[in-house]
Every structure is written in structure tokens, then in C-alpha cells.
Amino acid sequence: MKKLIVILAAGATLALPVATAVYSAAHSNPFSAHIAARQGQMNIQSFNIGVLGGMARGNTEYDADAAQTAADNLAALAMMDGRALWPEGSDNAALGDATRALPAIWEDMGAFGAEWQAYGEAVSGMQDAAGGGLEALQAAMGPLGSACGSCHEDFRQSNN
């Protein structure tokens, strides 16, 4: 009996640091709220781009109102002041897999800001085009994707 208690106690003592580390990685880095929020923003953007892209690619019927709404949503997000979502230290060198944000963002915040600006311009172009017919929408997908990619190329960890 005593042996069993000792073994259980030893096991718990060993398991606790591991469990804490795993839990920490998943939950309690000091920036988990910021990261969740900015990833959420990206997901909403992706969702609305999906509405537009689905029509552009012929997966769904073109609907001018729905397309305009999606483009307006992207514009609303692009105009949101999201600077507080990107605090110093919330990069993937510091936090590992919790985020894909590269340290490069903080090495050149001016360039990062410029990429957001460029994205805003591409979204503007989409806003002008989205309700104006399928061809206009299709033509605006390229510049939009190019703006997304341009930022990801420098500032987001590649999937490799």
C-alpha cells in the first residue's frame, strides 16, 4: 500500500510540470487574447473573401447584394484600428506554435503598416467592383489576393 502511494505521488509530481507546460502552450501565454482576436479577424476576412471567391470561381451564383455586403465587410475590417492586437513579444520566436506572426513585424512596423494600407486599397477596389457584375468581381480577386500574399510573404510563418 505504501509503495502504491509513493508511486502515485511520484507520477503526479512528474506529470504536473508536463501538464502545466502543455496547458500553458495552449492557453495562458500573456498574449493569447490578442492572438485569438487577430486570428479571428483573419478568419472573418477569409469568410467574406470566400463569399466573393465562391462567386468568382463559379461555385455559387453571382448575387450583387451578397457580394457588395461581403466587400463592405472587408472594408469595415480593414478600417478597424487593430494596432493593439500586435503587442511587442507576441511573435512566433517568443511564443512558438501559438502564433504565425514573424518577428519581422516588429523589426519594421512601418513596412507592416504599409502592407495593411495596401490591403485596404485592394479592398477598396473590391468594394467598387463587387456589385458591378461577375466580370468586375473576377477582375478584382487578383489584386486582393496579391495584397494578402504580399503581407504574408514577409510577416507570416510559411506552412512548410
Added chain:
Amino acid sequence: MRNLLRFILGLILLGGVIGWIVTAPDPLSAADVPARDGDAENGEQVFYAAGCASCHSAPEAEGEDRLVLAGGRSFPSDFGTFFAPNISPDPEQGIGDWSERDFLNAVMRGVSPDGQHYYPAFPYGTYGRANVEDIQDLWAFMATLPTDATPSRAHDVGFPFSVRRSLGGWKMLFSQDDWVVTGELEPEIERGRYLVEALGHCGECHTPRNPLGGLQRDAWLTGAPHPSGDGRIPDITPAELTWSASEIANYLNDGFTPNFDSAGGEMVEVIANMSQLPASDRAAIAAYLRALP
């Protein structure tokens, strides 16, 4: 004993001579080059399909700046770090003083105007399969681009890889003129094969290499470790890339995956080129990828 020494010396000499012959550059002859004026309009399409700007424009260049082929981008590898040279039409720092034949030899045979081998970081092994007319057209287009006076940077490659002559041996071992995907192909897939295997050089990143850097053609486009050492370049054969042809073609135009994530990394440069091609060319590349075993 002296005869033995002489014999061994003779063998070494003979080996050297054979080695010298075998590693000799193999430039195009006059008969290989049709007598015609290059068409710069087609040359522009070749320029984007071949992706010249992605390696030869200045680091961080975007938009119109990608047409200024000032060089300077670095390419780390197992053999050292390569720096893309200035290939703008500048007569001193670029290639403005080259002849058309110099250009064809460089691009299709990997041989410089003074008879030196180029390193296969420059994908001449791929470009060698292109139609010589397309490369003539490319030369005509390149002459219309802006000049730039940035001097080219020397490669950071150590001995023995710094011995350019040895690349003659590399070429002999690993350069193959024939297509990877052989046989009778439908026109669209045949066009896709040309775009991928002769211009787009997708295989140079997406195909694994042997320890000497030669492409493993029997593992064509099945992915490879990233040359920087970090991570992996994906397998784009149907075994791993389950997207439809139209999803692939759309991605090559706007960078959006089927679930509307967006491309990052090196593919952003590729898509900047692919988006300049006609939609039929992107569809052809997609059809070719879907047709791979």
C-alpha cells in the same frame, strides 16, 4: 619501378585530358539558332512563364520594380549562397553587351559568353527544353526593360564547389534534355508540360535532389526540403495535392486556396508571374499537375 611511375603518371594525365574534354561547355552552334527577329510581345509571356523577375529583380522589389533586373537576391543552399546577377540591359553591369547567341547559350546551356559554366541555381537544365524561338523572343523583350547599374555580387561558394569546370561533370551526370512526363499528351496537358518542364521550372523547388544536387526525376514534383534548411516544399502531385484543376488554376491567379486562405512564402512571387499569363496557360499547368501519376 620507374616504368610503373611513368605508367601511373600517364594514366593521371590521360584522366585529366578526358576529364577536361568531358567537362567542356556545350554551347549552341549556328545551326541551332533560327535566323529570325525575336518577338518581344511573346517574349513578355515567356518572361513571366520563366519567372526571371522572381530571382533577378532586386530584393523586396514589387510591382513595376520587378522589371528592373538589378540582381542581388540571395539563395542559400547546401553548396553555399548564390547571388542572382544583374541581367538588365545595362552594357557594363548587366548583359546589354551580349549577343543573342550569348543569351541563348546562357539560358539554354548554362554557359557564359567566356565559356564558363553557370551554377544550376540558375535553372538552365529546365530552360534547355524550351523552344529556341521562345528564348529568342525573351531576349527581344529583355532589351526593352530598364537598365540598372548595380554591380553583380560574387557567389559565396567554397572549394571544391567554387571550381566552375566541375559543373561540366554535373551537367553530364544530371542534365537531361528529354521530358519527364513522356508520351502522347492531349494539347492542354502538353502545353502544361511545356510551361512546367521547360519554362516554369516548378521542379527545381518541388522535386527532391540527390546529394550532388541533381534532380530526382523519378520523384518528380513530390516535394523537397527547403534549401534554406527550414521546413519543406510541398508535394504537388495528385497523391498529396487533392485540389481540382480549376482550384489550382484559380490559386495560380489570385493566391487563394480552396478554403480562402492565402498563399505566403515563395509562391507569392510565382503567383505574381502566373497571374500575368493567359487563363488558358494556368489551366494547362493545372491540367498537367492533375495528370501526373
